[in-house]
Amino acid sequence: MIPMQSTAGKTRQVPEGYLAFFPSPLPPHPEIALDEEGILALTNAEFHLGKLAQMAKSIPNPDLFAGMYVRREAILSSEIENILCTLDEVLEYEAEADINHGQNKSVEKVVKYVRAFNAGLERLGQTSRIDSTLLKDLHGILLQGEDEGNPGIFRPKQNWIGRVGSSAAEADFVPPPEQEMVQALGNLEYFINEHQSPMVPLVRCALAHAQFETIHPFTDGNGRIGRLFIALLLCQMKKLEQPLLYISLYLLQNRREYYDRLTEVRAKGDWLGWVKFFLLGIELTAKEATAVSERLVVLQSGTNKLIEGQRSGHELLPLLYEYPIIDARGVKRHLDVTLDTAIAWLQKFEELGIVREITGQKRGRVYRFDRYIDTLDDGWSARKAAIERNRKGTAAEAANP
Ligand SMILES: Nc1ncnc2c1ncn2[C@@H]1O[C@H](COP(=O)(O)OP(=O)(O)OP(=O)(O)O)[C@@H](O)[C@H]1O
Ligand SMILES: [Mg+2]
Incomplete structure (x- = not known):
């Protein structure tokens, strides 16, 4: 150094x-004076x-x-x-x-x-x-x-x-x-x-x-x-x-x-x-x-409309905002419902187009709240570019130690 x-x-x-x-020790002496x-x-x-x-x-x-x-x-x-x-x-x-x-x-x-x-x-x-x-x-x-x-x-x-x-x-x-x-x-x-x-x-x-x-x-x-x-x-x-x-x-x-x-x-x-x-x-x-x-507010009101007419399963939506990838066991655990109810609710939400099953399997099905995750991920386009830059930067550093 x-x-x-x-x-x-x-x-x-x-x-x-x-x-x-x-x-x-802080603060620095003389104290910082902000310029224009x-x-x-x-x-x-x-x-x-x-x-x-x-x-x-x-x-x-x-x-x-x-x-x-x-x-x-x-x-x-x-x-x-x-x-x-x-x-x-x-x-x-x-x-x-x-x-x-x-x-x-x-x-x-x-x-x-x-x-x-x-x-x-x-x-x-x-x-x-x-x-x-x-x-x-x-x-x-x-x-x-x-x-x-x-x-x-x-x-x-x-x-x-x-x-x-x-x-x-x-x-x-x-x-x-x-x-x-x-x-x-x-x-x-x-x-x-x-x-x-x-x-x-x-x-x-x-x-x-x-x-x-x-x-x-x-x-x-x-x-x-x-x-x-x-x-x-x-x-x-x-x-x-x-x-x-x-x-x-x-x-x-x-x-x-x-x-x-x-x-x-x-x-x-x-x-x-x-x-x-x-x-x-x-x-x-x-x-x-x-x-x-702002995008989340739009998403939230759109999603609320989708479930408005449903007789049951409203409890699932707030849970999905917290855990937007979840399976029936997770729903059962968090909402204290039976496994059958959890499965039925997830299927209903899938039919409504709110979640999508992502494993493609018959058992151990997992659901993803696509629009929500993508709304949050969307704002990261800059991040994705940054990852690319970092990768390139790291590769360049390795080539040029
Ligand atoms: N060359 C540098 N010049 C100035 N600050 C630095 C430099 N390298 C690291 N830092 C600061 O120290 C932080 C991380 O320090 P370091 O590389 O020692 O990592 P670390 O203690 O292993 O932390 P972590 O495990 O979170 O990576 C950086 O995020 C940055 O705030
Ligand atoms: Mg470290």
């Missing part, structure tokens, strides 16, 4: 001989966040959709770390419908991300405090069963960011040693929970994520927990009643710039550059979430 000194902290040689980065461009970015971000909040109010039952946004964020955030899987794979796994025969190991990781995320949201329903204990608990869920990543505890030794196989001396970035790491986390906790400052919440959130990535307190999962941290902070700020805004699509699409901006914070104290980049992400993500929500 090259020597650095900025308002974000400075490098120092550690007894082992290499340089490590010692972060300064920054004020515009903040105004736009707040405006589109407000529109999203307004839109969410017009959805009859927005809680129903929140689970899909969570899964979506989990997939995209994992994708930034090259853990790749599709929404269908996650839904099939959750439905215990192993249509892909466990071929994609990334699915389990994403499902654990979803669990960690939901656990975080649940905890925020009880307390608004986001602290080290919470982050460790969520890490324990995220990396459950992956012992080499030290699930649920902070890293017991030094880590670093760099090319695979590089030593600490050759690394691009070496976070603080353990003792300073604990201290820096304490400062970060203070900054987000206690620190009284006129700083607007979105800026505070941007700073907190950058600081978390600089501290890099876990053996593995720092990227994913760091982005979960953003999502929880946004909820804590109560900008939205439902957690519908997630930023990973933007970070994925702009991964190079994301990393460069974090590096510029450490090396040059360019907090403003990072904050503006982050605010633009909030604006774009809010716009996109609003568009998805």
Whole structure:
């Protein structure tokens, strides 16, 4: 790592001989002053966040959709770390419908991300405090069963960011040693929970994520927990009643710039550059979430019409919004009905054109709520392009190491 000194902290040689980065506590001194461009970015971000909040109010039952946004964020955030899987794979796994025969190991990781995320949201329903204990608990869920990543505890030794196989001396970035790491986390906790400052919440959130990535307190999962941290902070700020805004699509699409901006914070104290980049992400993500929500409202009213005249089975629809890939056993379990009733309802919904059977088998039939999943997936066309770019990028890197 090259020597650095900025308002974000400075490098120092550690007894082992290499340089490590010692972060300064937040907020940066002097405090960040938004320039004209920054004020515009903040105004736009707040405006589109407000529109999203307004839109969410017009959805009859927005809680129903929140689970899909969570899964979506989990997939995209994992994708930034090259853990790749599709929404269908996650839904099939959750439905215990192993249509892909466990071929994609990334699915389990994403499902654990979803669990960690939901656990975080649940905890925020009880307390608004986001602290080290919470982050460790969520890490324990995220990396459950992956012992080499030290699930649920902070890293017991030094880590670093760099090319695979590089030593600490050759690394691009070496976070603080353990003792300073604990201290820096304490400062970060203070900054987000206690620190009284006129700083607007979105800026505070941007700073907190950058600081978390600089501290890099876990053996593995720092990227994913760091982005979960953003999502929880946004909820804590109560900008939205439902957690519908997630930023990973933007970070994925702009991964190079994301990393460069974090590096510029450490090396040059360019907090403003990072904050503006982050605010633009909030604006774009809010716009996109609003568009998805609008499509969901249309879908919801169309689907309601389809079942209006039906005498039974109305309970199935809300369940499908939560679990849009499901089999009769799942319906039985969730709705506490007999298997025969579950089968009859699913068949009825199939006749109405709401769900489609996807296994083509006589037994163990699994149903998919096509229009709903595709409405959510549709907004990911950019993501699909990003996957392609990443694949090409990875191939180019491999060819050109
Ligand atoms: N070269 C870089 N410059 C700046 N920041 C980086 C760089 N590489 C990674 N980061 C930050 O650290 C995060 C991931 O760090 P790292 O590669 O150490 O992964 P990790 O701890 O294994 O996390 P995960 O398991 O979630 O991938 C990235 O998402 C980004 O926020
Ligand atoms: Mg990792």
